Amino acid sequence: xxxxxxxxGGPGYRxxxxxxxxVAPLLIFIVVTFVAPLGTMLLRSVYDPVxxxxxxxxxxxxxxxxxxxxxPEAVYAVAAQEVKRAGAERxxxxxxxxxxxxxxxxxxxxxxxxxELREIQQGxxxxxMMTIDSAWADPAIWYAIRTTGERFTARHYWNALDxxxxxxxxxxxxxxxRRIYLxxxxxxxxxxxxxxxxxxxxxxxIAHLIACSKPSRANLLLILVLVPFWTSLLVRTTAWIVxxxxxxxxxxxxxTIGLIGDDGRLAMIYNMTGTIVAMTHVLLPFxxxxxxxxxxxxxxxxxxxxxSLGATPLQAFLRVYWPQSLPGVGAGALLVFILAIGYxxxxxxxxxxxxxxxxxxIAYHMQTSLNWGLAAALGGVLLLIVLLLYAVYERLLGxxxxxxGG
Amino acid sequence: xxxxxxxxxxxxxxxxxxxxxVFLVAPIIVIVPLSFNAEPYFTFTEGMLRLxxxxxxxRWYREIIQNEAWAKSLANSMIIGVSAxxxxxxxxxxxxxxxxxxxxxxxxxxxxxxISPMVTPVxxxxxxxxxxxxxxxxxxxxxxxxxxxxxxxxxxxxxxxxATLAGYxxxxxxxxxSLGAGPWTVFxxxxxxxxxxxxxxxxxxAFAVSFDEVVVMLFMAGxxxxxxxxxxxxxxxxxxxxxxxxxxxxxxxxxxxxxLTVSWxxxxxxxxx
Numbered sequence: 277x278x279x280x281x282x283x284x285g286g287p288g289y290r291x292x293x294x295x296x297x298x299v300a301p302l303l304i305f306i307v308v309t310f311v312a313p314l315g316t317m318l319l320r321s322v323y324d325p326v327x328x329x330x331x332x333x334x335x336x337x338x339x340x341x342x343x344x345x346x347x348p349e350a351v352y353a354v355a356a357q358e359v360k361r362a363g364a365e366r367x368x369x370x371x372x373x374x375x376x377x378x379x380x381x382x383x384x385x386x387x388x389x390x391x392e393l394r395e396i397q398q399g400x401x402x403x404x405m406m407t408i409d410s411a412w413a414d415p416a417i418w419y420a421i422r423t424t425g426e427r428f429t430a431r432h433y434w435n436a437l438d439x440x441x442x443x444x445x446x447x448x449x450x451x452x453x454r455r456i457y458l459x460x461x462x463x464x465x466x467x468x469x470x471x472x473x474x475x476x477x478x479x480x481x482i483a484h485l486i487a488c489s490k491p492s493r494a495n496l497l498l499i500l501v502l503v504p505f506w507t508s509l510l511v512r513t514t515a516w517i518v519x520x521x522x523x524x525x526x527x528x529x530x531x532t533i534g535l536i537g538d539d540g541r542l543a544m545i546y547n548m549t550g551t552i553v554a555m556t557h558v559l560l561p562f563x564x565x566x567x568x569x570x571x572x573x574x575x576x577x578x579x580x581x582x583x584s585l586g587a588t589p590l591q592a593f594l595r596v597y598w599p600q601s602l603p604g605v606g607a608g609a610l611l612v613f614i615l616a617i618g619y620x621x622x623x624x625x626x627x628x629x630x631x632x633x634x635x636x637x638i639a640y641h642m643q644t645s646l647n648w649g650l651a652a653a654l655g656g657v658l659l660l661i662v663l664l665l666y667a668v669y670e671r672l673l674g675x676x677x678x679x680x681g682g
Numbered sequence: 683x684x685x686x687x688x689x690x691x692x693x694x695x696x697x698x699x700x701x702x703x704v705f706l707v708a709p710i711i712v713i714v715p716l717s718f719n720a721e722p723y724f725t726f727t728e729g730m731l732r733l734x735x736x737x738x739x740x741r742w743y744r745e746i747i748q749n750e751a752w753a754k755s756l757a758n759s760m761i762i763g764v765s766a767x768x769x770x771x772x773x774x775x776x777x778x779x780x781x782x783x784x785x786x787x788x789x790x791x792x793x794x795x796x797i798s799p800m801v802t803p804v805x806x807x808x809x810x811x812x813x814x815x816x817x818x819x820x821x822x823x824x825x826x827x828x829x830x831x832x833x834x835x836x837x838x839x840x841x842x843x844x845a846t847l848a849g850y851x852x853x854x855x856x857x858x859x860s861l862g863a864g865p866w867t868v869f870x871x872x873x874x875x876x877x878x879x880x881x882x883x884x885x886x887x888a889f890a891v892s893f894d895e896v897v898v899m900l901f902m903a904g905x906x907x908x909x910x911x912x913x914x915x916x917x918x919x920x921x922x923x924x925x926x927x928x929x930x931x932x933x934x935x936x937x938x939x940x941x942l943t944v945s946w947x948x949x950x951x952x953x954x955x
Contacts, residue, residue: 288785291783291784291785292785292786292787294780294783294785295780295781295783295785295786295787296780296786296787297780298776298777298779298780298781298783299776299777299780299781299786299792301773301776301777302773302774302776302777302796302836302840303777303792303795303796305773305832305833305836306795306796306798306799306833306836307795309811309829309830309832309833310798310799310802310807310833311795311798312814313807313810313811313813313814313815314802314806314807314810315810316810316813316814316817317806317809317810317813317814320813478702478705479702481695481698481699481702482699482702482703485695485696485699495945497703498945499941499942499945500703500706500707501706502941502945503706503707503710503937503938503941504706504707504710505941506890506937506938506940506941506944507710507933507934507937508893508894508911508914508930508933508937509894509896509911510894510896510911510914510915510918510930510933511710511713511914511930511933511934511937512709512710513918514713514914514918514926514927514930515709515710515712515713515930516709517724517918517922518709518712518713518716518724518725518927519709519712521724523723523724523725524724524725525712525716525724525725525726528725528726557705557706557709560702560705560706561706589691614801615801617803618802618803618804618805618806619803620803620804620805620897621896621897621915625915625918625919635803635805638805638806638809639805639900642809642812642901643900643901648813651809652809652813655805655806655809655810658803658806659802659803659806662801662802662803666794666798666801669801670790670794674790
């Protein structure tokens with residue numbers, strides 16, 4: 277400020293501070309309301325204190341356990357007391373469901389043990405617990421308790437990548453029939469790639485047509501692209517249900533004109549076809565708008581010049597037009613791909629069982645299986661993929677150019 | 683251009699483009715007449731095709747108007763949408779003024795953070811917000827939903843206003859300042875009126891984001907906060923009835939109005955530049 281002593285810089289410094297001051301409120305807002313929640317989720321994926329809090333002394337004793345023989349009576353005695361206490365504090369159910377995820381079937385063992393131990397006041401605890409359930413005679417349950425007792429853990433990420441850690445500390449792939457998530461990530465990437473390709477095939481010609489039209493016609497055609505862009509996603513998804521379902525408009529039409537029989541109605545929705553068709557429709561404007569804005573700056577006289585120099589239309593397109601439209605292709609394709617791999621609503625509503633993407637699995641673990649750690653780890657992997665693509669986009673094109681239209 | 687007779691290739695090209703435009707628009711248009719179906723079907727009945735007046739009716743419109751759940755969800759959508767829009771527009775516009783300054787340090791990095799809500803999969807954001815706000819004891823409240831929607835909408839404001847400011851001549855500010863106007867007066871009397879089309883467009887974008895948002899709602903809203911998209915989601919998943927199509931028709935009309943407003947603002951802006 278205009279004090280007698282100049283602290284630093286000159287007008288440049290003041291302008292810098294002023295610009296930062298203007299941006300600061302929003303930056304703080306985004307960090308608090310958006311980045312911090314993402315951080316909370318990532319923390320969830322590696323941090324789980326429930327078992328460690330419920331069975332602290334048991335876990336401490338288990339540190340000395342060799343993992344092969346059954347632990348000594350002292351461990352059973354401490355565990356019995358802590359299981360009783362967790363039962364009384366109503367945290368035993370959460371402990372049981374976590375242990376159960378390491379090895380199926382242990383949930384009921386632990387809850388029943390908690391119930392029946394209430395009647396037992398003294399040892400020997402090992403015998404009592406083995407009588408309640410023979411699972412206590414198997415080192416596996418102790419291994420499962422020790423695994424889930426780690427406060428900071430990578431096991432959700434192992435799970436999310438179809439890996440498992442063995443008692444000897446090695447990490448191996450899950451058995452064939454339990455490899456779900458990598459396949460789903462792969463399928464999500466494949467479907468997103470296919471949708472991106474479809475959007476490019478459908479979007480390139482119409483973006484070209486709009487860019488070559490007279491302004492008044494171009495405006496009209498742009499509006500046809502922007503109507504779906506502005507229309508509620510749920511409305512567009514509903515529209516596809518109405519069109520494609522078994523008793524829907526398209527099937528009725530095909531039956532009426534006799535192209536298919538009444539019993540040969542096509543299953544076009546509630547499966548992967550439904551996801552692909554509806555998502556291509558939803559994301560097509562995100563391809564057309566960046567393509568159009570790039571094509572609009574390619575002078576149409578260049579194609580005439582190429583033709584006058586003897587190029588066939590195909591040659592002129594491949595050698596003159598296509599290379600110049602590539603930034604638009606890159607921007608549109610990256611944007612569509614980024615949006616597609618994180619899509620949730622459309623697959624959830626029209627995807628049936630084979631048209632679900634990774635987002636739907638995250639929602640399933642958030643809302644149905646309540647395995648929040650795994651949901652967070654799957655989210656972490658998805659977030660990493662998206663951020664990598666986002667960085668590519670920013671590198672190649674600059675983030676302000678992100679396609680909007682409007 | 684070289685020949686008067688359109689070539690086969692050109693006919694194929696125009697035909698293909700026509701099909702793509704039909705693909706884009708037809709699904710949205712089809713639901714409008716179907717919302718006047720007298721029967722609870724999702725297809726054109728024979729009567730509708732014969733234009734039999736009895737086959738057409740307003741029963742689904744009556745149903746949604748009389749249904750309190752829809753009225754309540756409209757009110758919620760407006761409360762949440764308007765609050766989130768005001769928050770996003772103020773923060774976004776102020777930030778865009780800073781970002782437009784050539785003195786702005788670390789511009790790309792900051793822009794990257796500000797735009798990130800636009801590209802982050804909403805399911806991840808919604809899951810994180812669910813953990814975050816329930817941890818703060820703000821689960822299932824209006825305030826957490828408004829903050830969430832403002833965060834999702836603000837990148838659109840920043841992008842739109844930044845684009846408008848790129849076409850703004852800073853000499854206007856210098857001229858006003860040289861005539862004795864203070865910074866606030868310059869902004870209020872000179873700069874803001876000139877960039878206001880961009881600000882309004884950004885606000886409409888932010889409102890549209892909130893008005894159509896359902897994933898955050900699924901994770902964070904209770905029955906009390908149900909908005910129109912959340913209500914539609916239940917409608918599509920549980921008891922799909924043509925009443926949904928009546929709501930959808932309203933939303934299509936609303937979308938067209940928004941779109942025409944934004945296009946008009948954009949043309950005005952270009953006309954002035």
